[in-house]
Amino acid sequence: MTSASQKPAPRPSSAFLTIDPERDGKQAGFVMIPHSPHDDAWGATRIPVAVIKNGSGPTVILEGGNHGDEYEGPITICDLIRDLDPGRIQGRLILMPANNVHAVIAGQRTSPVDGLNFNRTFPGDPRGTITQQISAYVSDYILPLGDAFLDLHSGGSSLDIIPSAIVEPTDDPALHKRNVAAVQAFDAPMTVVISNLGEPRTATAAACRAGLVTVGTEMAGAGTVSLDALKVCRRGVRNVLDHLGVLPLDAPEPKRGDGKVLELPGISAYVYATVDGVFEPFHANGTTVSAGQPAGRIHCTWDPTRPPETLHYAADGILYGRRQPGRVKPGNCCLIVAAPYRGTLS
Incomplete structure (x- = not known):
């Protein structure tokens, strides 16, 4: 964990918080970021935040709405x-259910204001676009308050993913051990290590750099609310808060996960569309697949004389996620394969 003396001074920001994170009890308010679009010269973007604080214990930050769908x-x-x-x-809970607030209101992955993916903007820019200003405030003013960070995702409107808890890789062996323990405490149907191909601009990567125990999730998706995934998420969050000593469980439930840890094995995990058309998958999520096996095919329905293009898996493992919209264009991610984790867990 990063000590207070090691934490860098926050970059100057025009954003401000309407509640006091040091006060006991429950408060709900906003991070206010002055925002001057065409129709609101002196307005502000409001990011909802609540703080629940009592006694002594760790601070846990819970983020939702990183993507708005x-x-x-x-x-x-x-x-x-x-x-x-x-x-x-x-301890203290800092609860932020709609950080990418413009995207949340629009029900889409990226911000309709500046077109940016919030989860590819960290550590942000306090003088940048509105999405960059939000990630800068989270980086500079919210993460330094925390001991642990839960970033609750699903597959959104473009992917349907097996409900899972996610380990964010870190070069710090001690933090890696704590991350794995917290993710396993979540007790999702699957535990998966996801590096996003080394992407450093995500919220979980930023939390790890800040020294926070970090837990991610992927809770189904397909642009809907999955009742099963919602149950997994509610139970998993309570499990992690119990694990961290913030909120003891009334009656601990039996473990439901199988204890196995998977990973996305680099670029070979992904099956990408190669042509324009309609994608027909060959397998359901959870199916065991192998490299070289036909994975699906793309139909050009507006040219019926053209044969479908067959795609193939590039890795052995379990089909972890599938594209939700049938319509694809070259470069769209159609399928994701998870394989047994090859790293160390301690």
């Missing part, structure tokens, strides 16, 4: 904001 995490966080009695916790 992912729903199970934000619902779970809003449940806690409304229902949790501050007297039940030891």
Whole structure:
């Protein structure tokens, strides 16, 4: 964990918080970022935030709405904001259900204001576009308050993914061990190590750089609210808060995961569309597949004389996620394969 003396001074920002994160009890308010679009010269973007604080214990930051078309995490966080009695916790929860707020309101992955993917903007820019300013505030003012970070995702409107808890890789062996323990405590149907091909601009990568115990999720998707995934998410968040000593479980439930840890094995995990058309997958999520096996085919339905183009898997493993819209163009991710994790867990 990063000590206070090691934390860099925050970059100057025009954003401000309407609540006091050091006050005991439950508060709900906003991060306010002055924002001057055409129709609101002196307006502000409001990012909802709640703080629940009591006694002594760690600070856990829960983020939802990193992408605006992912729903199970934000619902779970809003449940806690409304229902949790501050007297039940030891420590502090910082609850942010709609960080990419413009995308959340629009129900889309990226911000309709500046077109950016919030989860590819960290550490942000306090003088950049509105999405960059939000990620800068989270990086500079929210993450330094925390000891742990839960980033609750699903597959969104373009992917349907097996509900899973995600390990963010880190070069710090001690933090890696704590991350794995917290992710396994979540007890999702699957535990998967996802590096995003080494992408450093995600929220979980930023949290690891800040020294926070970090847990990610992928809760189904397909642009809907999955009842099964929502149940997994609600239960998993409570499990992690119990694991961290913030919110003891009333009655711990038996473990449901199988204890196996998978990973996305680099570029070979992904099956990409090669032509324009309609994608027909050959297998359901959870199917065991092998490299070289036909994975699906792309039909050009507006040219019926053209034979379908067959795609193939490039890795052995389990089909972890599938594209939700049938319509594809070259470069779209159609399928994702997870394979047994080859790294160390301790």
